[in-house]
Amino acid sequence: MGFKVSVLKKTVAGSAVAFTVLVFALFWAQRPWEWKGFWGGVRREEFVCKTGSYTTEIISIDPLLIYINNFLDEGEINGLIAEGVPNLEKSEVYLHGSKRPSEERTSSSAGLSPSSPLVQCILARAQSFMGSFFPPGGDFGTPQLVHYEQGEKFDVHHDWYQDPQPVRGKQGRWFNRVASFFVYLEGECKGGETWFPYIDVKGEGVGKWEEDKEEGGTKFVPKRGNALFWVNLHGNGTGDDRTVHAGLPLLEGRKTAMNIWPRKFYGRGDK
Numbered sequence: 001m002g003f004k005v006s007v008l009k010k011t012v013a014g015s016a017v018a019f020t021v022l023v024f025a026l027f028w029a030q031r032p033w034e035w036k037g038f039w040g041g042v043r044r045e046e047f048v049c050k051t052g053s054y055t056t057e058i059i060s061i062d063p064l065l066i067y068i069n070n071f072l073d074e075g076e077i078n079g080l081i082a083e084g085v086p087n088l089e090k091s092e093v094y095l096h097g098s099k100r101p102s103e104e105r106t107s108s109s110a111g112l113s114p115s116s117p118l119v120q121c122i123l124a125r126a127q128s129f130m131g132s133f134f135p136p137g138g139d140f141g142t143p144q145l146v147h148y149e150q151g152e153k154f155d156v157h158h159d160w161y162q163d164p165q166p167v168r169g170k171q172g173r174w175f176n177r178v179a180s181f182f183v184y185l186e187g188e189c190k191g192g193e194t195w196f197p198y199i200d201v202k203g204e205g206v207g208k209w210e211e212d213k214e215e216g217g218t219k220f221v222p223k224r225g226n227a228l229f230w231v232n233l234h235g236n237g238t239g240d241d242r243t244v245h246a247g248l249p250l251l252e253g254r255k256t257a258m259n260i261w262p263r264k265f266y267g268r269g270d271k
Helices: 002-030 074-087 117-133
Strands: 033-035 042-044 055-060 065-069 093-095 098-100 108-111 144-148 154-157 174-177 179-186 189-191 194-196 209-211 218-220 227-231 245-247 250-253 255-260 263-266
Touching: 074 108, 074 117, 074 144, 074 179, 074 255, 117 179, 117 255
Parallel strands: none
Antiparallel strands: 033 042, 055 065, 065 227, 093 098, 108 144, 144 255, 154 245, 174 263, 179 227, 179 255, 189 250, 194 218, 194 245, 209 218
């Protein structure tokens, strides 16, 4: 009798261990984590920056506007959303020397930390895309996540500043946004197109852009992972009015995107 009890105890214990190992294995297989021994706990895998495999389509040469297909992959999109969405606040506009809420811009937005490995990877890709056009000594400042719900919009505006802005903590230094990237992260929506009223493209881009036959210009449909790139400044450093654009009202669904603004710096006498 004692022998049978002993065997039963061992069998139950063995089954429990086997079940634990099975659960452990399934959990490991489903989670993007790296296990460091049973007692060592877990840590997330180190981020690996991918090269990127995008393609481009030139929409306009003057002003330069380029459509980028597959600028981000699914993992990068999900990572950026996870980093930015918890910090969303009502968007602001720059008016009369300060930032403030405005009925012209009703979206929400959040800064994306330039120290994040994922954000650094995307910025490196953007710089590589620009090549020698990236200004010597320039940077990207703080990229921005922007989010639109139904009815929200951003009226016609330009990304460049009328006057170069002072650099915080660096007296005698100013900057302007030499170019812009607008990267679509979520586009399961109706409406919400990015409209360039002064850039005309004849025909349609297979669901990616279309001619605005009523107001003129071109409307770009939000497409997850795709991006727009355009140059904001003329060669003499002044803003190009032809690059004004709008985020049209969102009719259904939601739209999330990433703003990247390459910055050119000026010293005294350079402005």
